[in-house]
Amino acid sequence: MQADMKFDVIVVGGGHAGCEAASAAARMGATTALITHKIETIGEMSCNPAIGGLGKGHLVREIDALDGLMGRVSDKSGIQFRMLNRSKGPAVWGPRAQIDRKLYRKAMQAEILHHENLSVVEDGVEDLSVSGEKVSGVIGESGTEYTASAVVITTGTFLKGIIHRGAERIPAGRVGEKPAIGLAERLYALELPMGRLKTGTPARLNGETIDWDPLEKQPADDDPIPFSYLTDRIEVPQVSCGITFTNPETHEIIAENIEQSAVYSGAIAGRGPRYCPSIEDKIHRFADKTRHQIFLEPEGLDDPTVYPNGISTSLPRDVQDAFIRKIEGLENVEILEYGYAIEYDYVDPRALDSGLQVKALPGLFLAGQINGTTGYEEAGAQGLVAGLNAVRYGRGDDNALFDRAEAYIGVLIDDLVTRGVTEPYRMFTSRAEYRLSLRSDNADQRLTQRGIDLGLVGKTRAEMFHVKHAALKSGRDLMQSVQMTPNEAQKLGWKVNQDGQRRSAWEYLAYPSIDMAAIESAFPEIAALDGMVKTQLEIEAMYAGYIERQKDDVEALRREEALALPSDLDYAAVGGLTNEVRAKLELIRPATLGQAGRIEGITPGALTALLAYVRRRPERKTSAHA
């Protein structure tokens, strides 16, 4: 029995971070265990039943490009697919889907429970085993000792989690789940820098008691576009969401009772997200608005539960009853579960390195909400990075990093470990300075080869990728080889410089006024290309000028990312640093000179001194672009 409890990597928690971490580690060939206190809650969507959106949809595509689970599982459970921002350029298209919670759980459990190299164990985790200065495994509630060279903790909001609803207080992770006390104590004993955050959730409604007739409907796209590069088409039936609004009567009830809200009574100290305020907040802060939009999101095809997105609250039950029933369509609604706010501790992610390993305790990795983020996608992306690097740590390899010019995953991790968080961190496209190249359409072209090299990508995807990659390359080559004089172009009615310079089809396509259809009619050989190839090349050509201009920036970024700073660097020995700068560097311990430069308040002089230090020491390799 004991022999079976030896693993390379142990993942604690079966949420979105845990599933991706366990799968990533197992895909790399590491013997992996996922320990959860309840197998049936693996893949649970604890908050709103949706995946994707702006920035978030990009993360899902990237997880998928690295052969992670979230995209594939969403494709099997999405009941309302929409591509957000279709009226804008493809760089900011955001794939999003409402999800059937039950189908999602089922599909995720099918993946996790039948995963090569992955064992799923049902047990609570009481403590970490530490030998020497390193983690060596975990101890279960059952008393079982599980050993591993690396442990990934993905336990969400369990650190001093308290649910608030009016004057009610329930110590918990989520409703109906108990917090893990022993493990929490161990983490507190590490004396990591911590902070306190809050988030909230609305009441859940019985859809059968909603009067849908007068409400506006938001249908799914006619041509649902899957998240995963492996999915051909969406086969799950598609449904609509309803849209309703709060009104002055609702606002009045809330305003009258605002003192009873846990947030306004002063009971909650943690900071909530600015992009997801409670209905109390909205009414208080935007008092001039007479209504706020509510999306009525079905939680499943055969589940009557509806998630009213937009009215999260910590008001007492009776006030929730009162204000919700003043909303159009909800006059007679049955409330299945009341909304609440949850307050919890998080670990300041600046205590982690770029592989999400706790700097103070080698072998311990943290991923997901425990690091101060919010959202399934942000959690999943961290899980993947932590799982990947937990395996590499065990094998004695350096962290594998994704940089800011390569992936939203890179932006996410770099923001977390370099700048920390002040509210639950959520991805937005505006956080990515290389947004025009980090598109949801090209995540595979950006990342799958990297994933193959790292051992994260299975055979099926690798083969598909090579085929697509080759098709794109030959399409691109063809478009660059066929040419036309400006004179000929003018005869086609194209407005181009009459400079006598022959241009390729590729160059003509870069003109905003010339689209792929025009190119196809001018060059029949291009018309014969595969539709996917043409779509992809059209997007590439559209942004080519801007991306070309970014090249110098990216080069400068990579030059500084290539200069590794030793993790044991003695900042006190580096001259020319002020006390303030030194304190920041000691807390964050940047992995590269580039990362050091992104820390708030680091001066050019401090960077120069650091650079000198790096130069004096023998060269160290980073695997970022090995």
Add this chain to the structure above:
Amino acid sequence: MRRDTICALASGHPPAAISVIRVSGPETTSIIAERLSVSQLKPRHATLVELRSESGDQIDSGLAVFMLGPASYTGEDTLEISLHGGRMITELALQSIMSAGARLAEPGEFTRRAFEAGKLDLTRAEAVADLIDAESEAQLDQALKQMDGALETLYSGWREDLTETLALLEASIDFPDEEDAPERVDAPVRQKLENLKSALQQALADGNVTERIRDGFRIAILGKPNAGKSTLLNQLAKREAAIVTDIPGTTRDVVEVRLTMGGYLVWVSDTAGLRETHDVVEAEGVRRALKAGDEADLRIWLHDAREPFRSDRVRPGDLVVSNKSDLVDPKSVSRETLAISAKAGDGIDEVEAEIVARISSLTKNVTAPIITRARHRQGIERALAHLETASQNLDNGIGAELVSEDVRLASRDLGTLTGHVDPESVLGAVFSSFCIGK
């Protein structure tokens, strides 16, 4: 690794005895060939050279030393040239070198390159690091403090406009499902872009004083035929630049002479006398004279002291000079007017002194440190170009993500003036303007 070429004033701020300008990077040799009086320099030898402007005018002469990389401070090809330490010379010299393919170095960039090339050891690094720190922190400070509160207000106004423009664009991009975040933001974004562009254009126009001084201050001598304009020109030029006769209307075209006065470069134009004429050639001369007058920074109206001076064309700020004062009773000449005798050479020094005083008063507002200003001008010009592109893209219905990209690049170019506009401050503006909360 591709590198660009950087240049900067390596010595202290002028005025000083000498200014040392340093150039480093792959373009160094071509800059030598294009801007110095020699086509190449022998490495590690001091050579006396002339430094020339883009148009080929001599700016100054000085000692130049060329170091062939990697045997240099930065490990790259490096030029150091010591010039006379005037503010104008330094500015002109940097302009000339930048127009030949260099850009201004960031604080500490030479030292940084030196480290990257493995040229400095730690003890030296520490010493330089302190210096650079002091310099870079002083920069913004200087920009904000030295130039009174007005400039600070101006810059923070730009920053606010940039942040709000980005907030509008990003709200429309990142929050498509939010009722309160607008789907199309063209109109308010266009308005903000126009405001920003005209603010930047204004700033550049103010900065144009420097440019005019670089290219030469333009003076036109205007007046009736035979007022003595050509004689005055010849007196100022101290040579026979223009043909002088007693015949009215001798000067048919504009005659330009390049001079230095009080250390400033000046172009003086002698023009055809202004009168009604049926002579086609002379009429063309009059047209050109008026055009030269319109383009001039200073107009000198010269008239015969024996006749009362009247002209509808005189504008405020013009300089009126009475010529042939030796032919009239001195008491009859108004004290407001400069009285000279161009032929005898009387009063010429006073005219020159007045011209120099006029130029000086124009330049006296240019108090900012030269290096900072040159960097800033570069930044403002680039930002303006990006904002133009953003406006065009907006007008052509191109996606918000591309409009936003150019605004973001503009905000980066203005970063040294306005401070960095980071995603966090943009998101902050989004969340305070719109009720986001799906």
